[in-house]
Amino acid sequence: MSTITLKAKHDHLEKVASTRDPVKAIAEFVWNALDADATSVSVDFPRNPLDGVQSIVISDNGLGIPRDRAEHDFESLGESWKRQARQTKVHSRAIHGKEGQGRLKFFSLAQKANWSTVYESDGKRLSLSISVDADKLHTGTVSEPIEVSATETGTVVELTNLKEGFEWLTGEQARADFNATFAPYVLQYPDLEIRYDGIPVDPKASIERSHDFKTKSVVGATRVISDLSLKVIEWKSKVSIRRIHFGGETGVVLGTLPANITAPDYSFSVYAYSPFFQEIANANLLELDGLGDPDFTRVVDYIRDEVGDYFRDREAEKSSELIQSLKEAGVYPYEGDPKDEIERRERQVFDIATHAVQSYSRDFKKAENALKKITLGLLKEALAHNPESVTRILRAVFNLPKSKQDDFSELLDRTQLSHIISASSLIAERVVTLQVLREMVFDPKHRSTIKERGELDVLVGENTWIFGENFHFTMQESGLTKIMARVSEELGKARSRKSKGRKPDGKIGRIDSFMGRMVPHADPGHRDFLLIELKRPSLTVTRKELDQLEDYVQALIKQPDFSTTSTAWNFYLVTTEYDDYVKDRVTQTGRPVGLFLDKENHKVWVKTWAEIVRDCEGRLNFIQERLRVEVSAEEIEQKIALLKSSIVKAGKEKADTEGDPGD
Known part of the structure; x- marks a missing residue:
């Protein structure tokens, strides 16, 4: 008898040997048997007199473990003979293990593991035994080989002194999990017999339905993952945890992750195969969900999306x-x-x-x-x-x-249906709103009758997105005094109730729409304010309206209350057209078209409805195309009629309840 010593520390070996999945630990010994060309493997659970599980026994009729390989493989972690082989010696089946770690998985199940093996050498049948203790994973014993008269080769692994009661391993869920692991392998190699607690793994008896997806390539974060093969198997028995099983090009399962796929009432397993998964397994990243390789994360997301769509189709089919x-x-x-x-x-x-x-x-x-x-x-x-x-x-x-x-x-x-539908509804409503706006400002039958107050300002006030997103407060048609009070409130500054907002000539003034928003800025208290002056579609803006706009600007930005605050002001005068004088002022070299004044803390713009609508259409068309939002002409007509009636109603209510026009 000789003593073997693993070239690794005990604490490291404990990490390698540990697993929270007992079925997976047992599966490692079955894979070892299959890699040894076994055609028959059996997992049994001998009972004690009280009918409790006494030990776990995995037996096979494989080629056994020769003395030289026993000493080499049990002394060397990560230097298994399988690294040099792509297929098994006799039956040319795919090799599963290559790291030489699977045999240590007994650590999570039992205190001791004993291998009794029979192998052939020089025409003789020889037998030897190997023992490893969970408290001394770095050492083990190998007996001297002796000649025996056995009729066949093979290995029996017995796990004794179990660390807990494993009666549940003989239940239906554990059996279903075991079957989920080996059913694809048995389908691939139908001459195999694998038994679990006396019952064979029979894919035909345990599979409810299977579906193969079209082979595809997935674009990852740094590379293209080619030839991804994907299969989903629905089980007749319920598996305890629905999982994605990853395999290399040989089809052997290398590792798993929880499926995390919404599929009510379905018991299933997903099998994904690609040479890429062998690379990930070699890097020990195969069972890291969201914390490992970015390309692997992308592939996992793709698998979950595809299988999720499949089960939605299945549910709809049912x-x-x-x-x-x-x-x-x-x-x-x-x-x-x-x-x-x-x-x-x-x-x-x-x-x-x-x-x-x-x-x-x-x-x-x-x-x-x-x-x-x-x-x-x-x-x-x-x-x-x-x-x-x-x-x-x-x-x-x-x-x-x-x-x-x-x-x-x-x-x-x-x-993400709720997000998609909500976004689609939002875009559809905005498409309709733009159609209404076009009719109001461009259609001759409406243009001559639409007013800026009570009609046009109501539409704008209910759709502030026309001038930009993320405004967190809006005020429609307000006097300068009310606007100043709202700015003070926003900036956290006290303002006397007696303070009045007046134009330079001392007269009161009203702004059609006033909006505010917070934007990224070095000063967290910084605010952007937008004031909009609308002109009825039939009016051509002249110097008079431009001078009026400047009066509003001066009335607001020269307020002493805000001289030391971090604020930016944007003033818009919106019209259908303007005369040559205004055109000369808003089309100056080196400035964007429409920019009338460009100061340190404020900008003044003169914009046409054509420019506003065109900008909005550009933003909406991009999103609409990707969401494939379609709004029929009939639907648009219905919503236009409804929106027009609501605008007229709102305008009348506003006129009936209007207070002091100066404030």
């Missing part, structure tokens, strides 16, 4: 019969095919929600078709305009179980 019956009854709220990708996703989630409602709500099942039509119509509107409310509706209206509510909340988060 609910297709119900949806068809609702269509035939005339209560399904959608018509025709989805007009874009956003509506396609919306319908997927709607169908899934409807299927759940039909399954869990007795009231909905018993309801008349007329009531079902109203109910589903409301659900559709909620999903299209306020997706976050769907979970509340499912709870309050349909009394859906909390687990199902959580599934739908996670589904919305994972698909």
Whole structure:
């Protein structure tokens, strides 16, 4: 007998040997057996008199462990013979392990591991045993080989003095996890027999359904990951943890990560294969989620997105019969095919929600078709305009179980549907608003009658995005005194109630729109203020209106209250057209078109509606194209009519309630 000493410290070996997944630890010994060309491997759990699991035994009919390899491999961490081999010697199967670490995984399960092996050398069958203790991972014993009359070679690994009761390892979940690991390998090599607690791994009996994705290349952060092969297997039995299994080009599983894929009621495993994963495994980064290689992180995100889409399609497929019956009854709220990708996703989630409602709500099942039509119509509107409310509706209206509510909340988060739909609705509304604005300022039938106050200013006040995003307060048609008071409040400065805002000639003045925002600045108290003076579309701006604008500017920026504050002022005069005098003033060499005054703390602009609309269209078209937002001509006409009526109504209410015109 000889003593072998591993060339590594015990504390390092403990880290290498530790695993929180007992099934994975057992799997390492099965992989070792398969790498030794075994065609039959069995994992057994001998019981004690009280029917508790006494030990764990992994036996195989492989080639065994010769004396020279036992001494070399058990003395050398990371120098396994498998590093030099791509395939097994006899059956030319893919090799799994290459690091020489799998045998130490017993540390997480048992106090002792003993290998009893029979191998062939020079036409003789020889037997030897190897023992390693969990408290002395850096040392072990190898017996002298003796000749035996065994009919076949193979190895039996016995793990004894278990560190805890492992009765659950004989349960259905542990078996399902084990099957999930080896089912693809058995599919690849059907002549194998792998048994777990007496029952063979039988992919045909345990697989509910499988799906192979098209092989693709994924663009990572620093490289292109080529030839990614992806498969999802749905199991008949429930696996305890749904995982993504990563393998190299040989198809052997090298490591796993939690799936983190929203797929209610599905028991599945994902298998991803690429030579890239072998590189990541060699760098010990394969089981780091979000903390490892950026290219690996990108591939994992891609896998989760693809499989997530697959299960949304599966769920919609399962609910297709119900949806068809609702269509035939005339209560399904959608018509025709989805007009874009956003509506396609919306319908997927709607169908899934409807299927759940039909399954869990007795009231909905018993309801008349007329009531079902109203109910589903409301659900559709909620999903299209306020997706976050769907979970509340499912709870309050349909009394859906909390687990199902959580599934739908996670589904919305994972698909980012709520963000996409909200953004799409926002863009659609802005497209309509611009159409209304065009008609008001350009269409001859409206241009001659539209007024800047009570009509045009109402539209602008409700859509401040026209002049920029992120304004955190707005005031419509306010006197200079009120504006000064609001600025003081924003800057945290006290202002006397008796202080009045006046133009240089002492007269009162009113600004159509006043807005404020915080912007990145060295001074955290810095504020940007925007004041807008609108002119009716039929008016041509002349020197008179320009002088009036300057009066407003002087009235505001010369207030002593703000002389020491960090503020920037932007003044806009917006019109449809201006005369030659104004044109000469706002088209000066070295300045942007429209810039009338450019001072240290304020700028004054004269802009046409054509310029404003063109800038807005540029921003919206870019986003609209990527979101594929489409707004039909009929929908635009309906919203224009509604928006016009609301503007007229708001204008009348404003006129009825208007107070002191000077303040």
